[in-house]
Amino acid sequence: MHIEVRNLNKQFGDFHAVRDVSFTIEKGHLIGLLGPSGGGKTSILRMLAGLETPTSGDIEFLGQRVNDLPPQERGIGFVFQNYALFKHMTVFDNIAFGLKIKKQSKEQIKKRVMELVELTGLLGFEHRYPHQLSGGQRQRVAFARALAPEPQLLLLDEPFAAIDAKIRTELRTWLKELIERVGITSIFVTHDQEEAIEVADEIMIINKGRLEQKGTPWDIYKSPETPFVAGFIGESTIIENIGAIRGFEEAAAWQGTKALIRPEYIEIGKPGEIGLASAAMEGRVKQLHFRGSEWMVEIEVGNAKLITYRSLEKEVLHPGDALSVLVHRAYLFNDNDSWIMENKLKEDPMPIFI
Amino acid sequence: MKKVWIPITYIIFIILIIIPLIRIFTGAMGDGWGGFVDALSRPEALHALMMTGLITIVVTLINTLFGVMLSLYLVRAEWLPSKLKQLLNSILDLPFAVSPIIGGLMIVLLLGPNTAIGSLLNDAGISIVYAFPGMVIATLFVTFPMMVREIMPVLQEIGSSQEEAASTLGAYSWYTFWKVTWPAIRWGVIYGVVLTVARCFGEFGAVLVVSGNIINKTQTATTLVYQDVENFNVTAANGVALVLAAFSVGLLLLMEWAKKRKEVH
């Protein structure tokens, strides 16, 4: 279902939960609403579902304004954070609930429910009650229940929050595959960037009620549009004194500009190991942390501290070792603007320096 | 310390609860089984028990209906500002703090034959005070908070997400109530009904004031006990009291059972 949202606002008393949010979602896409807790993601989702009334703004499904339509008539499926399964009903009855309301025949209901039970891998559990199921199974029931009446749009509120970390990854993949197979437009809310990056076709980053950026996970990672997005996605270190970083000296001319540097922007090696020596500067290993598949290296450059990773295949470093540090690029931002800058010396190596 | 506290607890229960219960029983049977039957088969006793039964049925029905609806509104309604909800919530407990005598007096003051409403209704041929409707109103006043206080915590605990889930699946409020909300609050309601019944047939002060205690007309079981004692007819009083006490003990067992079910569900 094609969805368009324009200038959506929601206020709870004095609290402005959602501010001027506008976006469109193409049919069949899987969208992740990502942001810190309390940022307004769930409010947006609930307004789409009709469980909350917008203070102002329009919501359109397939070009029709649905603001005044109650949740019953929006043709949506909603998976709640705590699943909200009907405690006193079996798995079968939970899934059949929406179908019974549509007054389908007994055979039709049975057929559809068994179809979903099979699809969600719950075969054999259909006569159990929710309290007899594990967290992952409950999540599947909630999912099947939401899908049963064949909604046009599936909304999921923190679908994996209440599940053990181990099963979570497994369930994520399962859910992504299933949504693709069913081909339903879906929006899910999460505060876990890894989850959003892994599952969503497109991510919308929400912070303090505002939509900060919308795009594919790769776009958002590669070219964050706001300092918040840059800081929120991926790992990074903020450097206040840009002048100390070789190749970015001229950026220090802009008052109040700071640099955000991701681990993968940095290349390190023993002195002389790096090819573009002209663009590199001297540093020192401060700390080493073993991270299972690689080393995390804390580097000291002047009085700035940077973080990067180093392959286990390379020579093992020790705290205190002298290093050659090359910063390939940095995300620069000040109060008015933000942009990505490549290392100037790398682009334009000056032989004099060699 | 354990050796001291347990016997003391037993002694208090025996003195305060068990001996009095036995005493009512032996008192009622003081003149033998025949005396007990005679006390109960007096026309005024039969009439009084019938009145008590009628009031209990009517009040329990009304109180359950309004109690369930009011709890739903006080917990869920979005059309009530939360400040107002808090205010209503605290007003709700007032009948607990009001002496039943005062509760009865309030109704006499509002609807008695000397008041505007009372005389108006009197002219229309309806009498409220010193008649059945007044007694029902008085008992409703006294039992009002019981149902609501049982249901509200249950509603708060289950939260609204199951109901919201039902609405996203296409269910409207009536269907949602019967299929989703009702099964969750059912045992709370049953517990509330038991409490209301207990209070209804035990109510004395409010009913005494409102009914005028007219023999064979507005006399209830408890006011009959009172009148028998005042007339030094203790054996007769005991007979009726025994029936009431037996009923209480039965309700107590029912309450225990409902409480257990409520915890399970």
Place this chain on the structure above:
Amino acid sequence: MNFKFRSRWWSFGFRSTVMLYFILLIVIPIIGIYTQSFSLGWTPFYESISDPLAWKAVLLTVKLAFIAAIINILIGTMIGWTLNRYKFAGRRLLNSLVDLPFALPTAVGGLMILLLLGPNSAVGSIAEKLGFEIVFHEPAIVVAMVFVTFPFVIRAVQPLLEELDKSEEEAAYTMGATKAKTFIQIIFPSILPGVLSGGMLAFSRALAEFGAVVLVAGNIPGKTLIASVYIYGEIESDNSQGAAAVSILLLTFSFLILWIVSRVQARRSSK
């Protein structure tokens, strides 16, 4: 759309009915009694409550209700503790019997006490020989009040005892505290809110009690006539303004207590 429209009218009707019921049944009568007591102006109100019989009845009620509440606080805390902490034969039975005074009609409760302590009973005659009287005197009223309000403190203390973190207590033991010291310094402070609110509720119920007391008090004006019985007498003698005046004294007092209890509970739940 038609269906939606109809359901909107329905819910509007339901809402108004329930709210109207609430207001008519609870709010209007309470307002009514306050206005009635001042219906003849300030002077008759003042005269009604300054009648020695009236204020003696109110004072007596407050005094006896206070004694009953204290007794209940003591035995209630003890019983709540015993029922929660020790496992012994009959514990479940006793625990269900706690609620009996709530389930039993108060008039029946009064009759029980009359039978047990009356002049013809064993206890009554022994007491008489020893030179003090129970029934138709203050002790009987206190007994009736204690009986009727028996469950309050127990039921208020039990949930707190259940919630109590056992490790706190154990920590005290490991630091060498004696059982008595642990109880006073660790356990008692955490159940105190329950003890207090239970005691307050018992007090306010004892203030309001009529059925059990009227049968055993003898109702001698100025001596064993308590407030609610006094009000009843005024109603019977058709002095509704006087009855209302004493009523609002008692009511205001009860409301105050109820308000304090709800404040105590609100503070507890906000912690």
